[in-house]
Amino acid sequence: MARLAVMASGNGSNFEAIAEAVSESSHEIACLICDRAKAYAFERAKKLGIKAYYVSYLNRKREEAEEEIISILRSEKADLTALAGFMRLLSPKMVDAFPDRIINIHPSLLPKYPGTEGIKDSFKSKDMKLGITIHRVDYGLDTGPIIMQKSFSRSGDESLDEIEEKIHRLEHQNYPAVLLELLDQKI
Numbered sequence: 001m002a003r004l005a006v007m008a009s010g011n012g013s014n015f016e017a018i019a020e021a022v023s024e025s026s027h028e029i030a031c032l033i034c035d036r037a038k039a040y041a042f043e044r045a046k047k048l049g050i051k052a053y054y055v056s057y058l059n060r061k062r063e064e065a066e067e068e069i070i071s072i073l074r075s076e077k078a079d080l081t082a083l084a085g086f087m088r089l090l091s092p093k094m095v096d097a098f099p100d101r102i103i104n105i106h107p108s109l110l111p112k113y114p115g116t117e118g119i120k121d122s123f124k125s126k127d128m129k130l131g132i133t134i135h136r137v138d139y140g141l142d143t144g145p146i147i148m149q150k151s152f153s154r155s156g157d158e159s160l161d162e163i164e165e166k167i168h169r170l171e172h173q174n175y176p177a178v179l180l181e182l183l184d185q186k187i
């Protein structure tokens with residue numbers, strides 16, 4: 001059994017998909033950590049009976065907030081941490097605290113369209129193949145070593161909402177499976 005912590009900032013649909021898959025495995029969700037007090041992910045954690053922590057970044061240095069996160073991850077004995085819509089760049093100090101143990105999902109085929117507008121930027125592009133990337137976290141913005149990419153062909157007629165839905169479906173199908181494999185390797 002290995003323990004997975006999830007960090008999110010908003011809606012938390014990936015968090016929920018991950019939590020459901022983990023609950024059917026031999027592994028455990030250690031906790032959810034959110035940097036926004038009003039994140040809908042908190043409602044999902046409540047419904048799923050998962051311990052959730054709010055770590056504020058307001059009026060404090062990033063490093064200070066991260067110290068709190070690092071001590072939560074240590075006290076919860078997380079073997080692996082999944083960023084699932086966590087909208088902040090981690091400092092090198094935090095990345096180095098958990099070498100190769102922080103994973104991220106990004107809604108584009110990296111290295112194309114890093115940053116916060118991955119879906120919109122993909123949609124606005126002329127690319128006929130769009131998709132998702134699951135990667136290890138390094139110091140850069142969506143730059144770490146890639147673990148998996150999944151793509152689909154767009155027809156060109158889809159709206160932004162339809163593209164967004166396709167991307168989220170791919171995320172929910174693939175992120176939990178990749179994380180379960182990585183948790184298996186931690187045993």
Ligand code: GRF
Nearest residue numbers: 011012013014085105106107
């Ligand atoms: C996802 O598209 C993920 O790729 C990106 O942020 C979004 C989070 O969605 N990093 P949700 O909060 O899991 O619904």
